[in-house]
Amino acid sequence: MKPEEKLRLIKLAHTLIWIFFVWAIFYVVYSGLTNQISSLTWICIGLILGEGVILLIFSMYCPLTIMARQYSDSTRDNFDIYLPNWLARHNKVIFTTIFIAGLILVLIRTIS
DSSP, X not given: OOHXXXXXXXXXXXXXXXXXXXXXHHHHHHHHXXXXXXHHHHHHHHHHHHHHHHHHHTTXXXXXXHHHHTTOOOOSTTTTSXXXXXXXXXXXXXXXXHHHHHHHHHHHHHHO
């Protein structure tokens, strides 16, 4: 497989995983807003926290970004994922903020 093909495969996998985690984050928010907290809510929270641990282990880089770096010398933030550059650049801040808001809602609903 050519390096460009490997990079495209990594970008596709990275994008699909990103879509899954964005869905999970918004599911947590939905659960908190509607007070429909289920085992799926807690599974999503656990998976998202697990993703956070992985990012911490890899110095705030996704392992797929590290893999993709072998096949590209691009300095763009979206070299490793099919997202607009501005979203790839601010992805962690945007979705961490949304997740924390959703998590707070879920915790408030659970406690009260």
